[in-house]
Amino acid sequence: MPDRKPLTQHGFLELPVTRDLSEISADVAILGVPYDLATTGRAGTREGPQGVRRASWQMSWEARRWPWRFALGDRLSVIDYGDVIFDPGNNQQMVEVLQQDARTLLAAGKTILSLGGDHYISLPLLREHHAVYGPISLVHFDAHTDTEPVEGTFNHGSMFREALEEGLLDPAHSVQIGIRTEYEYDDHPFTVLDAAWVNLHPAREAGEVIRRVIGETPAYVTFDIDCLDPAFAPGTGTPVPGGISTERILEILRELVGCNLIGMDVVEVAPAYDHAELAALAAATIALELLYVKAAKPADLVAARATGNL
DSSP states (O other), X not given: OOXXXXXXXXXXXXXXXXXXXXXXXXXXXXXXXXXXXXXXXXXXXXXXXXXXXXXXXXXXXXXXXXXXXXXXXXXXXXXXXXXXXXXXXXXXXXXXXXXXHHHHHHHTTOEEEXXXXXXXXXXXXXXXXXXXXXXXXXXXXXSSOOOOOOSSSOOTTTHHHHXXXXXXXXXXXXXXXXXXXXXXXXXXXXXXXXXXXHHHSOHHHHHHHHHHHHTTSOEEEEEEGGGBOTTTOOOBSSOOSSOXXXXXXXXXXXXXXXXXXXXXXXXXBOGGGOGGGHHHHHHHHHHHHHHHHHHOOHHHHHHHHHHHXX
């Protein structure tokens, strides 16, 4: 394994960056994965973790995130664990180090919020979550199903097929939101809420479907930023027009309050293509919203709806 490089001074939301878990009682650990060797479109998501962190600094001054009525720090303690460090170009080493970092954090009782990196990183993360929780329900926001029958080991369009083949996922309790590319319609294993359906129906209806599908099962939320329409997130490797707005996504995420969320990732931000940090800021906002959703109780959602007239 490579030697650890110095960690950045400021992490997500300007949190201190640390790998010392011995004296820290954090509930959630932010983990960056600067990897883009599994991309099939435009490269550059290796810069995603730092891009999302930088964008998140714009929200670090907020005591409470609108429309929530509680301060996140009163409910959750969050640290930034820094980035997974691996030798450039070494795919297998990335997988091994990422799984070791995830294993360490899960063994310490932390919930992991990972920042990609391309979407392939979800597969190693799912392996370690499965080792703790057993078969996992997937709540997958994306323009693509990522279940393509692709040859080769490392591909960000096929890792959820691999996860199924490895027995990591519970397909009967998994749902994909925002899909707007071709997939195997007749025998697709997951429930799909395509982008057209989501754009035509209220967020609460989408939330009802998601909650009904996943039930009380342990659920892993994975958010590919290309779920958003390119107007809201141009900085990504495989943009697909006809997507969802940032506001609609935030409304849907809030509907996950009370679900058994065991892990999360936000992936596929490519800063080199990101005009005015639109994708990075959207990803940082989504990551922060996931933290609030993790911390919130059903009564908080009722109060938030009253605040925001949701």
